[in-house]
Amino acid sequence: MDYEAQIKKNQFRTEEYKINMGPQHPATHGVLRLNLTIDGEIIKRVEPDLGYIHRGIEKMCEYDSYPQIIHLTDRMDYLSSHNNNEAVALAIEKALEIEVSDRVKYIRTIVGELTRLASHQLWWGVMGMDLGALTSYFYGFRDREVINDIFEETCGARLTMNYSIPGGIRYDIHKNFVQRVKDFIVHFRSKLPEYDQLLTGNIIFEKRMKGVGILSKEDAISYGVSGPVARASGVKSDIRKIKPYSAFAVQDIDFKEPIYTEGDAYSRYKVRIDEMWESMRIIEQLVDNIPEGNIKEPTKAVIKLPKGEFYQRVETARGELGVYINSDGKKSPYRMKFRSPGFSNLSALEDMAVGSKLGDLVAMMATLDLVVPDIDR
């Protein structure tokens, strides 16, 4: 009997089975484990399993004083560490009713936008690598290095900057800061078109991204996704526009919020590329007119917040970060809660992935831009 007849006789049928993706998978960017139920190549279920990098940051905050909390938030979403610091500092300032000087606001915003650029550059490089294009990794990191040097000179660290503190910023900007930022903008304006040349128009890349991992506008809203993922599905969600903070509240900064309606991986990619252009425009408008002023408002030696609940939202590179402080008047919070963007974005993964091929899951995860310590605090 030949082979085909044998299959016919045995009623060849397929069966679902489970595999683990992660926690040590190179495309999950950290210790994320996905329990996949697949039928051949087709994904039937995706169950993210968290807990491999849980450090209990929210619980640790309950034992630390307010200035000590700041350095823990660096370790959540380490790619937008300054935005995290800023969120906590803003929440504490809101509670204490401190109004920081315009200089602090401008510097915070410039450093925050540089953080966003650095994060998107890393994402671009790593996303290319996930899809098999190692070249993009080196180009992304080459440009990110310039920003890291700016941070190192002014904030003292390359990644966990710990720069915003309750009442201001830790040090004044370095005297080279303005010049270096301007040089970087000139440098990056000439290099960003290369990113498009290398990946955006490439037909292999387009075939792997277009129509993959579609998230509809309704689903995006009901999962509570934010940031570039929401914007790619047509949801306006930029906190810098909705509820301006820092320099966005002081000056009317001219920037666009890139909105795409397709909701697929390719539009998430396009949103982030557009955001890099917009971030550069924001920095250009601010860097030349940093006003004079105090870099630090005086606070008491031991900061005690008044009783009550305080909430502050900022836009990090991944979306909306919310900081909730419940204070009972002591020197450390009664309860601290972070609403991290990565967690909500990850929850939409199952909706995107069911019914598509296993290979596309990597493209979806790459464009969600997951940072696992942010999801699993």
Place this chain on the structure above:
Amino acid sequence: MSYFSEIYRGFKTLINGFRVTHKYFINARKEIVTVQYPEERPVIFDRFKGEVIMPHDENNEHACTGCQACEIACPNGSIEIIWDRVLNEETGKKKKTIDKHIYHLSMCTMCSQCIEACPTGAIIWGQEFEHSVTDRSELTKVLNNPGSKVRADVED
């Protein structure tokens, strides 16, 4: 027809990408961004937070009075101060003096709290970044030099 036009586009975009990479390949000497690390040293900025150090002057004297403010400020318990009250011959009073200022580099998160808490500026950031050792006990450091004492003009 779209099959052939896609093949054509495939080649076109491939060449487009190669234009970028080959530009750097040909001009490789002009735009080098990497550093041959152990031979070439990277530039370390003054504010870089490498480790906590305690500067001593030429008389082997430091500014630490043993007030323990840094120990209290540290969120991770990275600093331990062993102190004693030592009789001062001139005044005849007992004065708090440090015996050892122990710093656990392995537990330090470079948060600057200790340095900001120190009233005398006895500890500062050092720019050392090559911290790899073969045994983790080597990461526990005693910051004050042996036989050092507090500078006479430092008040606590």
